[in-house]
Amino acid sequence: LEEDTLRQINEAADEAALEAVRLSALGKKGAISALLSTLGKMSPEERKTEGAKINALKDKATEALAARRAELAEAALEARLKAETLDVTLPPAASPLERGRIHPISQVMDELSVIFADMGFAVAEGPDIESDDYNFTKLNFPEGHPAREMQDTFFLAPEAGEKKLLRTHTSPVQVRTMLSQKPPIRVICPGRVYRCDFDQTHTPMFHQVEGLVIDQSTHMGHLKWVLEEFLKSFFEVKGVKLRMRPSFFPFTEPSMEVDVQCRRQGGEIRFGEGDDWMEILGCGMVHPNVLRNCGHDPDVYQGFAFGVGIDRLAMLKYGMSDLRAFFDADTRWLTHYGFRP
Ligand code: PHE
Numbered sequence: 001l002e003e004d005t006l007r008q009i010n011e012a013a014d015e016a017a018l019e020a021v022r023l024s025a026l027g028k029k030g031a032i033s034a035l036l037s038t039l040g041k042m043s044p045e046e047r048k049t050e051g052a053k054i055n056a057l058k059d060k061a062t063e064a065l066a067a068r069r070a071e072l073a074e075a076a077l078e079a080r081l082k083a084e085t086l087d088v089t090l091p092p093a094a095s096p097l098e099r100g101r102i103h104p105i106s107q108v109m110d111e112l113s114v115i116f117a118d119m120g121f122a123v124a125e126g127p128d129i130e131s132d133d134y135n136f137t138k139l140n141f142p143e144g145h146p147a148r149e150m151q152d153t154f155f156l157a158p159e160a161g162e163k164k165l166l167r168t169h170t171s172p173v174q175v176r177t178m179l180s181q182k183p184p185i186r187v188i189c190p191g192r193v194y195r196c197d198f199d200q201t202h203t204p205m206f207h208q209v210e211g212l213v214i215d216q217s218t219h220m221g222h223l224k225w226v227l228e229e230f231l232k233s234f235f236e237v238k239g240v241k242l243r244m245r246p247s248f249f250p251f252t253e254p255s256m257e258v259d260v261q262c263r264r265q266g267g268e269i270r271f272g273e274g275d276d277w278m279e280i281l282g283c284g285m286v287h288p289n290v291l292r293n294c295g296h297d298p299d300v301y302q303g304f305a306f307g308v309g310i311d312r313l314a315m316l317k318y319g320m321s322d323l324r325a326f327f328d329a330d331t332r333w334l335t336h337y338g339f340r341p
Contacts, residue, residue, distance in 0.1 A: 001031055002057055009064045018068055025061050032058050101334045104314040105207055105326060109190045112209055112310070115233045116188045119226060121211070124187040126173040128194070129156065132163035134172035138293040139251040147250050152196040154204075166194035170210035171251060174286075174305055177212060178294035183301050185214040190310060201323050207310035214286065214296065214303035223283060223304040231260055231280070235317060237272030252284025252305060269316060278316075281308040 005025045012018035025032050035054045039047050113123055126134075141148050151168040158164060173189035189210040198204055213222065224242065231240045241261040249255040258281050263274020283306030288298035311323055318337050320326075325333050 001035075002060065005031070005057075005061050006064050009061070009068050012068060012072075015069070015072055018065065018072065022065055026058065026065075032061060101331060101339050103326075103334070104318055104320070104337065104339060105310060107339065108310050108314045108317070109207070109209070111234060112188065112190060112230075112313075115230055116211070118233075119186075119229060121186045121188045124173050124177045124189045124212075125191060126167070126170075126176045126189065128166060128192055129164055130167035130172045132165055134175045135165055135167050135169075138175045138290065139171055140287050140289040140293070141250045145250065154194050154196055168195055169193050169307060170208040171305070171307060173210055174212045174251070174290070175294055178214065178291070178296060183214040183216070183296065183303075185212060185303070187212050198324075200321075203311075203323055203327060205327070206323070209308050209310055211283075211306045211308075212286075212303065213305075214291075214301050216301060218303045220285065220304065223285075223306070226304075227258060227281070227283070227306065232272070234313065235271040240272045243277055247282060247284075249282060249284055251287050251290045253287045255282070255284035257282055258306075267321075268319070271316075280312075280316075281306055283307070 005021070008021045008024075009018065012021050022030075024030050027033065032054070036058070039051050039054070042050060117123075135153075136148055137143070153168050154166040156164040156166070170189045170191050170193060173187075173191070177185060177187050177189070189212070191207065191209075192205055193208050194205050195202070196204060211226070213226070224244070228240060228242060231242070232238070243259040243261075244256040245259065247255045247257040257279055259277035260271060260280045261274065262272075262276050262278050263270045264276050269278070283304065286303045286305050288302075291298040291301060291303075311326055314320065314326075315323065320337060
């Protein structure tokens with residue numbers, strides 16, 4: 001029986017055959033099980049010697065079964081590996097999906113939000129389609145004032161008798177914020193703006209970030225500090241010098257244009273060093289008429305505002321030369337300037 005059983009085990013060609021052998025030897029009705037059941041009728045002496053033999057047989061069979069099972073599994077794996085060879089040098093069936101990349105504008109907007117959040121500014125937003133009232137009138141542009149024509153406005157058909165346009169700057173968000181919040185106000189408003197203009201440095205749609213602070217004792221020193229901190233963090237330099245030149249905006253008084261210290265070397269510009277200047281933004285103290293138009297008493301509250309071109313900031317920081325490429329949706333351009341997923 002022993003020889004027979006072991007031979008059958010070793011000859012089993014697959015798992016199923018092996019299981020059949022196991023049942024015929026060790027199953028309930030198997031040959032070895034039958035031998036074991038004869039022990040009950042034996043005398044104690046016989047049981048001792050026969051029992052030991054039968055149990056040894058049972059152990060041998062169990063061991064042989066396990067060994068054969070492992071052999072068969074190994075062989076099955078071997079066969080699968082042979083059948084499933086993969087030629088990794090073949091070209092892929094379909095080209096892999098292009099992965100999206102963060103756009104420099106989005107990146108700069110995120111950078112700005114973080115820098116200003118550290119100074120306690122919240123983010124405010126307004127619609128791209130704006131009323132003439134918020135884009136101009138409440139911002140102290142008088143009716144028929146030439147400054148309205150200076151902004152190359154895209155006018156839309158009036159809606160319910162109200163004049164509509166594509167906002168020419170983010171300053172109407174100042175109006176929306178002042179109309180809906182009580183001072184102290186500290187917000188930045190990043191977003192798209194539109195002007196009818198197109199060349200290497202102008203696109204009909206571009207991006208600005210507006211800053212607005214309104215409180216009871218806000219002054220130009222605060223404005224200067226905020227701008228310095230912002231430019232320092234944004235250009236990742238130890239310090240920057242600013243130069244403020246008098247300018248004009250209907251909604252600020254006094255109004256200033258701000259130049260930032262830089263060094264021009266060949267085509268490169270470095271900030272925070274050298275003695276060249278680059279114009280970077282417009283700003284000023286919020287005009288009393290604007291405060292009044294938005295429901296705040298200019299004898300109690302004052303504040304400052306500034307507006308910066310985001311696209312220009314991105315070009316300066318990442319060394320891009322043509323604004324139009326920002327909106328060409330060419331991922332090779334993004335990769336070239338180091339914008340990775
Ligand atoms: N809105 C102005 C522009 O688009 C910039 C600006 C904003 C100036 C806030 C002063 C204060 O040119």
